[in-house]
Amino acid sequence: xxxxxxxxxxxxxxxxxxxxxxxxxxxxxxxxxxxxxxxxxxxxxxxxxxxxxxxxxxxxxxxxxxxxxxxxxxxxxxxxxxxxxxxxxxxxxxxxxxxxxxxxxxxxxxxxxxxxxxxxxxxxxxxxxxxxxxxxxxxxxxxxxxxxxxxxxxxxxxxxxxxxxxxxxxxxxxxxxxxxxxxxxxxxxxxxxxxxxxxxxxxxxxxxxxxxxxxxxxxxxxxxxxxxxxxxxxxxxxxxxxxxxxxxxxxxxxxxxxxxxxxxxxxxxxxxxxxxxxxxxxxxxxxxxxxxxxxxxxxxxxxxxxxxxxxxxxxxxxxxxxxxxxxxxxxxxxxxxxxxxxxxxxxxxxxxxxxxxxxxxxxxxxxxxxxxxxxxxxxxxxxxxxxxxxxxxxxxxxxxxxxxxxxxxxxxxxxxxxxxxxxxxxxxxxxxxxxxxxxxxxxxxxxxxxxxxxxxxxxxxxxxxxxxxxxxxxxxxxxxxxxxxxxxxxxxxxxxxxxxxxxxxxxxxxxxxxxxxxxxxxxxxxxxxxxxxxxxxxxxxxxxxxxxxxxxxxxxxxxxxxxxxxxxxxxxxxxxxxxxxxxxxxxxxxxxxxxxxxxxxxxxxxxxxxxxxxxxxxxxxxxxxxxxxxxxxxxxxxxxxxxxxxxxxxxxxxxxxxxxxxxxxxxxxxxxxxxxxxxxxxxxxxxxxxxxxxxxxxxxxxxxxxxxxxxxxxxxxxxxxxxxxxxxxxxxxxxxxxxxxxxxxxxxxxxxxxxxxxxxxxxxxxxxxxxxxxxxxxxxxxxxxxxxxxxxxxxxxxxxxxxxxxxxxxxxxxxxxxxxxxxxxxxx
DNA sequence: AGCACGCCGACT
DNA sequence: GTCGGCGTGCTC
Numbered sequence: 001x002x003x004x005x006x007x008x009x010x011x012x013x014x015x016x017x018x019x020x021x022x023x024x025x026x027x028x029x030x031x032x033x034x035x036x037x038x039x040x041x042x043x044x045x046x047x048x049x050x051x052x053x054x055x056x057x058x059x060x061x062x063x064x065x066x067x068x069x070x071x072x073x074x075x076x077x078x079x080x081x082x083x084x085x086x087x088x089x090x091x092x093x094x095x096x097x098x099x100x101x102x103x104x105x106x107x108x109x110x111x112x113x114x115x116x117x118x119x120x121x122x123x124x125x126x127x128x129x130x131x132x133x134x135x136x137x138x139x140x141x142x143x144x145x146x147x148x149x150x151x152x153x154x155x156x157x158x159x160x161x162x163x164x165x166x167x168x169x170x171x172x173x174x175x176x177x178x179x180x181x182x183x184x185x186x187x188x189x190x191x192x193x194x195x196x197x198x199x200x201x202x203x204x205x206x207x208x209x210x211x212x213x214x215x216x217x218x219x220x221x222x223x224x225x226x227x228x229x230x231x232x233x234x235x236x237x238x239x240x241x242x243x244x245x246x247x248x249x250x251x252x253x254x255x256x257x258x259x260x261x262x263x264x265x266x267x268x269x270x271x272x273x274x275x276x277x278x279x280x281x282x283x284x285x286x287x288x289x290x291x292x293x294x295x296x297x298x299x300x301x302x303x304x305x306x307x308x309x310x311x312x313x314x315x316x317x318x319x320x321x322x323x324x325x326x327x328x329x330x331x332x333x334x335x336x337x338x339x340x341x342x343x344x345x346x347x348x349x350x351x352x353x354x355x356x357x358x359x360x361x362x363x364x365x366x367x368x369x370x371x372x373x374x375x376x377x378x379x380x381x382x383x384x385x386x387x388x389x390x391x392x393x394x395x396x397x398x399x400x401x402x403x404x405x406x407x408x409x410x411x412x413x414x415x416x417x418x419x420x421x422x423x424x425x426x427x428x429x430x431x432x433x434x435x436x437x438x439x440x441x442x443x444x445x446x447x448x449x450x451x452x453x454x455x456x457x458x459x460x461x462x463x464x465x466x467x468x469x470x471x472x473x474x475x476x477x478x479x480x481x482x483x484x485x486x487x488x489x490x491x492x493x494x495x496x497x498x499x500x501x502x503x504x505x506x507x508x509x510x511x512x513x514x515x516x517x518x519x520x521x522x523x524x525x526x527x528x529x530x531x532x533x534x535x536x537x538x539x540x541x542x543x544x545x546x547x548x549x550x551x552x553x554x555x556x557x558x559x560x561x562x563x564x565x566x567x568x569x570x571x572x573x574x575x576x577x578x579x580x581x582x583x584x585x586x587x588x589x590x591x592x593x594x595x596x597x598x599x600x601x602x603x604x605x606x607x608x609x610x611x612x613x614x615x616x617x618x619x620x621x622x623x624x625x626x627x628x629x630x631x632x633x634x635x636x637x638x639x640x641x642x643x644x645x646x647x648x649x650x651x652x653x654x655x656x657x658x659x660x661x662x663x664x665x666x667x668x669x670x671x672x673x674x675x676x677x678x679x680x681x682x683x684x685x686x687x688x689x690x691x692x693x694x695x696x697x698x699x700x701x702x703x704x705x706x707x708x709x710x711x712x713x714x715x716x717x718x719x720x721x722x723x724x725x726x727x728x729x730x731x732x733x734x735x736x737x738x739x740x741x742x743x744x745x746x747x748x749x750x751x752x753x754x755x756x757x758x759x760x761x762x763x764x765x766x767x768x769x770x771x772x773x774x775x776x777x778x779x780x781x782x783x784x785x786x787x788x789x790x791x792x793x794x795x796x797x798x799x800x801x802x803x804x805x806x807x808x809x810x811x812x813x814x815x816x817x818x819x820x821x822x823x824x825x826x827x828x
Numbered sequence: 829a830g831c832a833c834g835c836c837g838a839c840t
Numbered sequence: 841g842t843c844g845g846c847g848t849g850c851t852c
Contacts, residue, residue: 005852007852008852010851010852011829012829012830012851013850013851013852014850014851015851015852017852018851020852021852038852039851039852040830040851040852041830041831041832041850041851042830042831042832042851043831045829045830057852059852060852061852128842129840129841129843130842130843131843132843132844157844158844158845159830159831159844159845161830161831161832162832162833162843162844163843163844165831165832808848815846815847829851831849831850831851832848832849832850833847833848833849833850834847834848835845835846835847836845836846837843837844837845838842838843838844839841839842839844840841840842840843
């Protein structure tokens with residue numbers, strides 16, 4: 001039944017949907033889930049059809065300009081998921097839907113300007129005395145059509161819209177809205193094929209005979225095409241043809257002219273290749289793995305929503321459980337989605353999936369180009385893949401008949417999008433998607449988040465446990481080195497204790513692998529004046545700058561600004577500037593000095609920027625080309641090398657010092673995860689944690705591998721303090737170029753919230769701990785909502801809406817940006 | 829977000 | 841006067 005109206009969600013429009021008329025000739029073809037181009041104000045934008053209907057709206061409507069899809073790109077389930085995201089995370093529906101598409105597929109209009117007259121007098125009259133108008137007319141007088149953006153550049157102003165409008169009113173220029181085609185397209189290559197009847201042996205032989213003398217190159221071309229055809233290749237890529245026939249494009253064109261061959265455009269897929277290879281391992285499932293799979297089996301067989309939390313110690317074989325569970329899902333004719341925190345950190349996992357499932361798997365990660373992502377998305381939509389392995393945004397992968405979603409390392413904060421809207425948590429969105437699509441959801445971790453563990457205890461998830469390592473491997477022995485004591489006794493070299501160095505020396509001699517974690521890149525995180533204590537800070541951010549020895553410069557790890565190393569203190573003129581603390585570069589130096597015989601590879605953001613660098617480093621280490629793998633947290637996760645028998649942590653207490661209620665949890669997680677890299681093979685592993693506080697309660701639970709003791713205490717303390725999972729956090733951020741305005745805006749908003757009700761605890765506005773980032777001053781209001789009084793978040797949403805309206809009426813400077821982060825992972 | 833409109837200080 | 845920066849409001 002054709003419907004005349006469509007409710008359309010549009011990014012950057014604050015209303016959930018706007019209603020447009022569907023032109024009669026499009027009504028048959030239009031369906032929810034398709035993308036359209038619609039007029040919005042004076043431009044054209046991409047929108048997403050959420051519903052079609054025949055309820056006459058009370059507003060005048062404009063018609064849909066163009067239908068972009070022949071088939072829906074959002075399933076009804078995907079639309080439901082995005083509606084949930086927009087309501088729970090307080091963002092526009094248009095933004096949520098846009099986040100579910102690969103980047104670069106949207107169409108936007110651009111305004112193009114040209115002269116409407118060359119009558120000099122009329123032009124002069126229109127210019128009058130305006131410098132800007134003269135610049136615009138001058139730029140256009142070559143007869144060129146220029147975009148508004150180009151004109152802005154020529155004039156050097158932020159906006160020329162007022163001038164363009166006036167010039168248009170006077171009739172001397174014309175403005176045209178032109179739709180810009182999407183940034184990504186299907187990649188095509190030219191291919192050539194023999195047209196009938198020349199694809200028959202006797203015909204082609206005859207033809208080649210005739211042409212032999214006058215056009216030998218063309219005969220070469222025909223010979224190649226004929227050979228390819230006999231090898232069952234109906235078409236030959238142009239580039240290959242030219243190479244094999246040693247011919248030129250013109251010669252192929254000549255054959256095309258004579259209707260002997262045809263040149264076509266054929267779609268190709270940009271395939272991602274990985275260098276690191278892993279052979280399929282022989283394995284038999286352990287009893288624990290089998291038990292877990294037995295629990296999952298009926299759910300995977302019968303379908304329906306169910307959520308599971310798999311708590312398996314490091315090395316207990318969670319990946320194999322995922323693979324078997326996915327296999328069972330595929331056997332039911334369904335598809336599976338596997339989320340991982342950061343693909344480049346877990347190439348090993350990707351290879352195991354490729355080995356197990358081959359071409360049924362597509363991988364989606366942040367280092368892929370727009371085109372690669374687009375291809376993967378389009379082919380997923382076409383049903384080419386049955387398994388998607390991907391990072392956060394892969395939770396939106398358009399798989400049909402979804403049977404299982406796995407979230408590996410579910411505790412990782414990388415699953416939370418924190419920088420831009422929608423600020424969704426992919427783990428929670430995965431659970432919601434499972435509920436909407438009637439799929440099973442399996443969350444896995446050696447150190448489940450407090451939220452998930454509580455959900456398991458509360459019965460929302462079913463808890464599955466694998467407390468032992470596979471194949472008789474044992475958990476490593478963890479010991480601490482008291483660094484205060486070691487320093488006192490001068491048993492340190494740089495940042496490394498004699499104990500750790502001795503253990504490393506042993507491993508080097510035995511050709512075993514060691515992993516060293518120092519979760520800080522660069523050489524030294526502070527440059528401090530010995531005289532007055534001044535610390536060099538970034539000009540744009542309130543953070544100390546890190547010294548990078550390779551570049552011999554200070555760098556801000558927030559905004560990327562760099563600066564030369566100052567020779568004298570800008571505060572007191574002192575000349576004794578000291579490098580304080582140690583990053584991976586300095587540890588590398590310490591290691592090389594103390595262990596000249598050791599081969600060391602450093603893996604941090606700085607050494608892995610290049611595409612494929614991860615793979616190369618890990619391959620080299622895995623094959624024994626290095627003794628020590630030194631790095632930031634990227635060495636802590638997911639690596640599975642039998643030859644590693646020692647793990648050292650340079651400063652184990654580091655993450656404990658952060659002013660965040662999750663500091664303890666994060667510390668336990670990273671220390672447990674990195675420890676888990678040791679002793680995965682036949683040899684027992686050893687872990688050495690350097691810390692000034694070896695008796696800290698968190699540390700003690702790390703030594704004992706006692707997640708339960710840790711989480712019980714953590715949950716008790718969260719309950720006492722009414723922090724998640726016992727409350728829902730909202731962080732409202734006010735940011736602006738002027739500190740006073742940001743502070744005032746936060747104060748204003750706070751006043752409106754204060755009267756709003758008693759189902760939440762409102763914290764007073766405070767300057768953010770990182771008070772300034774990128775020259776924007778930041779103020780925070782933290783809210784702790786009583787979940788029992790607002791289970792789905794709708795009360796808080798309404799409260800914020802109201803407060804926002806009143807706040808806007810007060811016309812407190814709106815140069816201040818207000819952003820809400822629901823379930824924030826980072827309170828800095 | 830982008831675009832239009834209206835207010836107001838600065839310049840001539 | 842005229843220009844142009846900046847705040848405010850709206851987009852089916």
